Amino acid sequence: MSELVLHIWRQAGPAAAGQFVRYEVKDVTEDMSFLEVLDVLNEALRARGEEPVAFDHDCREGICGSCGMVINGRPHGPRRGTTACQLHVRHLTPGVAIWVEPWRARAFPVIKDLVVDRGAFDRIIEAGGFVTVRTGSAPEANTLPIPKADADLAMDAAACIGCGACVAACPNASAMLFVAAKVAHLGLLPQGQPERRQRVSRMVLAMEEAGFGACSNHGECMAACPKEISIDFIAQLNRDYMEAAFRAFAREKAGEPTEG
Amino acid sequence: MELRAQVPSGPLETSWTRHRSEIRLVSPANKPKHRIIVVGSGLAGASAAASLAELGYEVSCFCFQDSPRRAHSIAAQGGINAAKNYQNDGDSVFRLFYDTLKGGDFRAREANVYRLAEISTQIIDQCVAQGVPFAREYGGLLANRSFGGVQVSRTFYARGQTGQQLLLGAYQALSRQIARGKVKMYARHEMLDLVVAQGAARGIIARDLVSGARTAHVADAVVLATGGYSNVYYLSTNAKGCNVTAIWRAHRRGAAFANPCFTQIHPTCIPPTGHYQSKLTLMSESLRNDGRIWVPLTGGDRRAPGTIPDAERDYYLERQYPSYGNLVPRDLASRRAKDVCDEGRGVGPGGRGVYLDLRDAIGRLGRHVMAERYGNLFEMYERITGDDPYQVPMRIYPAPHYTMGGLWVDYNLMSTVPGLFVIGEANFSDHGANRLGASALMQGLADGYFVLPNTVGHYLAQATLAKVDAGHAAFREADGQVEERLRALLAGKGRHGADHFHRELGRVMWDECGMSRRAAGLNGAIERIRALRDEFRTDLHVGGSGTDLNQSLEHAGRVADFLELGELLCHDALHREESCGCHFREEHQTPDGEAKRDDARFSYVAAWEFTGAGAPPVLHQEPLAFEVVHPSRRSYK
Numbered sequence: 001m002s003e004l005v006l007h008i009w010r011q012a013g014p015a016a017a018g019q020f021v022r023y024e025v026k027d028v029t030e031d032m033s034f035l036e037v038l039d040v041l042n043e044a045l046r047a048r049g050e051e052p053v054a055f056d057h058d059c060r061e062g063i064c065g066s067c068g069m070v071i072n073g074r075p076h077g078p079r080r081g082t083t084a085c086q087l088h089v090r091h092l093t094p095g096v097a098i099w100v101e102p103w104r105a106r107a108f109p110v111i112k113d114l115v116v117d118r119g120a121f122d123r124i125i126e127a128g129g130f131v132t133v134r135t136g137s138a139p140e141a142n143t144l145p146i147p148k149a150d151a152d153l154a155m156d157a158a159a160c161i162g163c164g165a166c167v168a169a170c171p172n173a174s175a176m177l178f179v180a181a182k183v184a185h186l187g188l189l190p191q192g193q194p195e196r197r198q199r200v201s202r203m204v205l206a207m208e209e210a211g212f213g214a215c216s217n218h219g220e221c222m223a224a225c226p227k228e229i230s231i232d233f234i235a236q237l238n239r240d241y242m243e244a245a246f247r248a249f250a251r252e253k254a255g256e257p258t259e260g
Numbered sequence: 261m262e263l264r265a266q267v268p269s270g271p272l273e274t275s276w277t278r279h280r281s282e283i284r285l286v287s288p289a290n291k292p293k294h295r296i297i298v299v300g301s302g303l304a305g306a307s308a309a310a311s312l313a314e315l316g317y318e319v320s321c322f323c324f325q326d327s328p329r330r331a332h333s334i335a336a337q338g339g340i341n342a343a344k345n346y347q348n349d350g351d352s353v354f355r356l357f358y359d360t361l362k363g364g365d366f367r368a369r370e371a372n373v374y375r376l377a378e379i380s381t382q383i384i385d386q387c388v389a390q391g392v393p394f395a396r397e398y399g400g401l402l403a404n405r406s407f408g409g410v411q412v413s414r415t416f417y418a419r420g421q422t423g424q425q426l427l428l429g430a431y432q433a434l435s436r437q438i439a440r441g442k443v444k445m446y447a448r449h450e451m452l453d454l455v456v457a458q459g460a461a462r463g464i465i466a467r468d469l470v471s472g473a474r475t476a477h478v479a480d481a482v483v484l485a486t487g488g489y490s491n492v493y494y495l496s497t498n499a500k501g502c503n504v505t506a507i508w509r510a511h512r513r514g515a516a517f518a519n520p521c522f523t524q525i526h527p528t529c530i531p532p533t534g535h536y537q538s539k540l541t542l543m544s545e546s547l548r549n550d551g552r553i554w555v556p557l558t559g560g561d562r563r564a565p566g567t568i569p570d571a572e573r574d575y576y577l578e579r580q581y582p583s584y585g586n587l588v589p590r591d592l593a594s595r596r597a598k599d600v601c602d603e604g605r606g607v608g609p610g611g612r613g614v615y616l617d618l619r620d621a622i623g624r625l626g627r628h629v630m631a632e633r634y635g636n637l638f639e640m641y642e643r644i645t646g647d648d649p650y651q652v653p654m655r656i657y658p659a660p661h662y663t664m665g666g667l668w669v670d671y672n673l674m675s676t677v678p679g680l681f682v683i684g685e686a687n688f689s690d691h692g693a694n695r696l697g698a699s700a701l702m703q704g705l706a707d708g709y710f711v712l713p714n715t716v717g718h719y720l721a722q723a724t725l726a727k728v729d730a731g732h733a734a735f736r737e738a739d740g741q742v743e744e745r746l747r748a749l750l751a752g753k754g755r756h757g758a759d760h761f762h763r764e765l766g767r768v769m770w771d772e773c774g775m776s777r778r779a780a781g782l783n784g785a786i787e788r789i790r791a792l793r794d795e796f797r798t799d800l801h802v803g804g805s806g807t808d809l810n811q812s813l814e815h816a817g818r819v820a821d822f823l824e825l826g827e828l829l830c831h832d833a834l835h836r837e838e839s840c841g842c843h844f845r846e847e848h849q850t851p852d853g854e855a856k857r858d859d860a861r862f863s864y865v866a867a868w869e870f871t872g873a874g875a876p877p878v879l880h881q882e883p884l885a886f887e888v889v890h891p892s893r894r895s896y897k
Contacts, residue, residue: 013808031533033644039538039759046757046812051804054811056326058499060539061640063424064330079643086643111470112809119447122327126439130432131391135311135709136382138389142346145400155393155418158425162329191391 002094004028004037008053009101011110018110020099030090034077035060035067037089054113062086062226065161068168069114070101075165075224083163083226103164105173107211118164120210121178127206128199129182131191150188157184159227169224172213177221179203180237181229187240197244204241261516261869263882266670267371272888273354276375279671280714284721291316294720297464297479299451299506301328301434303427303701304684305485307708310433313442315713320477321434321443322466324450324501324814329431332487332499333704336423337544337637338407339415340387340701342380347404351412353377358889360699363409363589364664364692365841365857366891367519367865369884371671372689376699379706384416386709390429394418405633406549407697409589409896415698420544420636426701430708449475450814452742454482454510454680457734458726461510461680465735465742469814472807476730476739480723481679481716484510485708488663488685490523492822492829493774494766496660497529497542503818504825507667507686515675516867516880518668518688520825521833524695524842525775526661527593530644530654531613540659541644543616544637545697548586550621550630551654553577553593555614559604565615565653576600584896591694591842591855592896594658598775599853601657608655617653658775662700664691664842665832668867668882672715673707676867679723681716683707688865693841746806749816754799758816761796765789765819765826773830778846782834789826796823828868828877835879838862859891 004025011018025041032040035057042052058066062083069084071077077087092098100114108116158181166177183200186192192199215234222231251257268275268282286294294317298309301323309321323331345351356377361368384402388394394416395403404413418425437443446466452474453465461482467474489504490496511517528543554573561568576596578585586593597614600606607613622630627650631638638649645655667675667682669689675682684704691699728734772785796819804810839848839855840862848856865882 029534029536030646032536033538036536036538040536043757043759046801046803047755049803052812054809058325058330058501059332059335060500061335061541062643063335063421064325064332064499065327066325066330081639082643086640088643088646090646091643115809118326122329122435122438122445122447125329125432126435130436131389132436133386133389133433134314135307135386135433135713138382138385141344141384141388142401144388146396147400148396148398151393151396151400154391155425158393158418158428159421161424162327185393186391189391189393191389 002028005097006041007097007099010053010113013112014109028089030088032089033060033085034071034087034089035085054115056115057085060085063161065163068103068163068165070103070168072099075103075168076226081226081228103168105167105212107173107175108164108167120212121162121164121175123210124175124179124203124206125182128195128202129186131186132195144190146189154185154188157181157188157229157233160229161227163226165224165226166221167212169220170213171218171220172216174215175207175212176215176234176237177225177229177231179207180233183237183240184233187236196240197247200237200240201244201248261676261880263516263668263676263867263880264670265369265882266672267369268671272370272374275371276378283714283718286717286721288316292318294318294481295320295479296481296483296716297322297477298483298485299464300331300485300487300686301431302331302333302485302487302684303423303430303704304708305331305483306427306430306434307705308483308485308683308712309443310430310437311709311713312716313437313440319437319443320446320479322446322449322451324448324469326448328434328445328447329428331427332502333427333701334424335499336701337420337542338546339405339417339422339698340383340426341407341414341698342384342416342702343377343414344381344384346402347413349412351414355412356380356414359410360690360696361692361889362894363696364694365855365894366692366859366863366886367522367840367884368690368692370886370888375711376690376703376706379710380702382710383702383705387426387429390433392418392425392429405546406587408545408548408587408593409584409696417546420634423701426705430705451506452509452817453738454513455734455738456513456677457728457732460678460723460725462728463735465738467742470809472805472810474739474742476735478728478730478735480720480725481681483681483683483712483716484667484686485683486686488666489822489825490660490663492765492826493660493769494762495532495537495540495770497526497540500539503821505818505821507682508821508825510667510675510677510680512870514677514870515680515682516668516869517665517828518865518867519665519832520829520868521773521836521843522664522693522841523660523829524590524662524664525594525658527590527597527658528616528656529659529661530641531608531657533609541640542659542661543641543654543656545590547616547618547634547637550625550633551586551616551618552620553586553614553616555600555605555607565607565617574600574605581896588896589694589696594775595844597658613655613657615653616656618649619653622650662695664688664693664695668865672718673712674715674719679719681712683712693843745817746813749800749802749813749820750806752800752802754801756799756801757812758800758802758819761792761800762819762822764792765823769826769829773833776844776846777833779834782830785830786827789823789830793823796820831877832866832868836862836866857893863891
């Protein structure tokens with residue numbers, strides 16, 4: 001059992017000014033998850049008549065992507081490939097105070113305390129992050145063999161949990177890794193080919209409209225990603241985007257209708 | 261209340277095809293005139309909302325998470341079953357049907373289960389077309405693995421993230437419809453009541469969890485896809501937000517609740533470590549393909565597991581069930597784990613754990629193959645426990661995981677309230693008294709993609725629906741009741757947060773209505789839950805306000821409903837004087853400790869009618885007729 005000192009960002013609402021507040025949490029054990037430390041703190045706050053710290057969380061097994069907070073300057077905290085909910089006290093350096101704050105990005109406005117609005121990610125997927133296939137119209141599943149290496153690479157990209165750590169880590173608050181992961185997941189598979197170019201164009205446009213910054217190759221996103229998604233996918237995104245743009249330009253010059 | 265199952269007559273094998281050809285249709289011109297509410301955005305909800313919108317209906321979809329992509333289906337690890345027979349190992353639609361029915365200990369409806377098995381193959385086609393990156397063989401074709409309770413290899417998977425990938429497929433289909441304007445998505449909204457007007461479900465009262473505003477939503481049909489209620493046990497493998505509120509509120513408005521006591525305790529979860537424990541984490545059943553489960557032969561053996569020689573280990577599942585071994589169904593694997601721990605042979609803190617040992621498989625297949633199959637599970641285990649499963653056996657113990665019970669539905673997935681449909685884990689329909697692994701994803705998607713979009717049309721085509729708007733008396737009344745409930749929760753000036761009551765409810769449920777149940781314990785549990793409800797009323801403290809994001813208030817409302825459900829669950833367990841599947845009554849067992857089913861008295865679905873707060877629920881029975889399969893004594897020896 002030990003005590004943890006936490007400095008947590010408290011902000012009553014989107015328009016309110018926020019500030020760090022210092023808390024001491026007693027009876028912390030090394031088997032606790034970081035969110036369980038917040039649970040214990042919240043129970044104590046409630047008992048004292050103070051308002052608990054609001055934070056998003058749900059599955060607590062690192063897959064739903066709900067939780068997200070910057071812990072000592074790093075999205076999801078110090079441990080590589082680990083979401084905040086899977087961070088355990090044994091992974092923290094004993095005796096070091098912990099600073100906790102929300103994702104900070106213009107496209108992710110703070111709702112309250114550590115809770116932010118990540119609706120911009122949904123809008124990017126809505127813009128084109130899918131394969132158009134009506135229910136019931138699919139061919140037999142084994143009709144189209146997919147080389148195992150392609151399927152595995154697509155799965156690497158598809159592992160994105162949409163938590164937003166990449167945006168929080170990026171000095172430009174860019175969402176390129178998130179977009180690249182979806183573009184690569186679908187673009188690597190034969191099923192994703194027919195819409196490949198319009199997908200990338202539309203998703204990149206939606207990303208820009210949502211207020212995310214541009215990528216300038218810092219690579220912080222990959223270091224922060226709890227699923228360790230590679231920035232190689234960003235290179236793939238750039239290639240696909242350039243190709244789509246050139247083709248659209250060529251068609252425009254030729255007076256042909258352009259695709260989306 | 262009358263239970264009309266609406267099962268088509270005639271041969272089982274063609275009943276779904278016949279039914280689809282015979283049911284009424286809504287013309288393409290009329291579909292956009294109907295609005296349908298879908299509550300929940302997991303596999304069942306997202307697939308239903310997307311498919312209904314593709315057909316032309318106007319859809320409103322609700323989820324309490326910040327995005328529909330986060331619904332708890334996302335956490336399903338192991339896989340999804342389908343009778344493709346790609347392995348040439350003798351699988352067929354009939355065999356999947358039979359395995360599922362037998363796995364459920366013959367407490368499910370034949371026609372529903374057959375339809376599920378039949379649709380299973382289409383689901384895989386649909387998901388592959390969406391770009392779900394299922395595991396593949398080197399030749400580029402789809403790979404399979406085995407799951408518990410069956411002797412064929414029919415489970416499709418995407419590493420240990422099958423639920424995630426299937427959900428993203430459905431979420432992406434849903435997103436396309438949101439962009440088209442056919443689905444209006446309400447994220448961070450929670451359904452707090454069902455509105456029934458003139459005998460039909462016509463809408464819901466929802467609360468915007470950010471602003472606190474209550475809003476009324478009117479529709480021609482309401483679909484609940486809100487998942488299961490394992491969190492009645494407080495500690496479960498479910499996400500923290502999973503709750504019973506939507507289906508409980510619908511139950512209070514007239515929807516019968518079927519087989520609430522059929523709750524699955526999953527055998528392979530990471531054991532809890534302390535009072536602060538907020539949830540339990542599942543280790544996929546697929547590990548039982550390659551893992552061997554054991555405890556030391558003698559109690560009190562404190563040696564490190566690696567130093568205990570094989571001769572002093574008891575591989576108790578392999579010993580007791582030679583033909584299925586480590587792949588017995590979940591209910592049996594859980595009970596046997598409890599037995600060996602009760603005998604004092606459990607391992608780890610408190611003696612509540614058994615070893616799941618991958619040593620032999622690592623030796624046989626190599627670390628690389630194991631990492632490919634289970635890498636993410638091993639990492640998750642290491643993060644939570646600090647132990648490396650490549651080096652030491654995992655310690656596991658059973659935990660609440662899934663609920664086979666749920667709102668009663670007919671063959672069309674409609675509840676006892678006309679116009680109220682219930683799909684996925686929220687209904688009771690397909691798994692009987694025990695669900696086989698990799699069947700939940702199958703059922704959620706079968707209901708959402710393929711069954712519901714057909715049967716909703718059948719209802720709409722024949723219903724005469726009066727014009728109703730949010731000013732209707734039924735909406736005003738429901739809204740007033742929701743407002744009053746929220747006010748009462750916020751007014752509490754007691755000593756404890758909702759967690760305190762939730763934990764105590766969970767303890768009572770786990771001790772008395774968990775893996776093993778007996779009359780005296782259940783009666784005691786009912787008394788304790790009633791007292792706990794009184795304590796909740798007088799001693800709750802929520803704090804904050806109802807006009808902004810207030811997670812304490814959200815939780816308190818859910819706990820209030822769990823406190824009512826808990827009693828019904830115990831009541832159902834008490835009335836079912838037999839053991840079947842997950843429901844093990846100590847009074848009803850064979851000399852070797854196996855479940856003793858009583859088909860003469862209990863071959864029925866127990867559907868409970870709500871008759872008022874505090875009033876005893878009324879039992880309605882839907883007899884189970886087995887025309888194709890003869891219920892046998894379930895044996896996996």
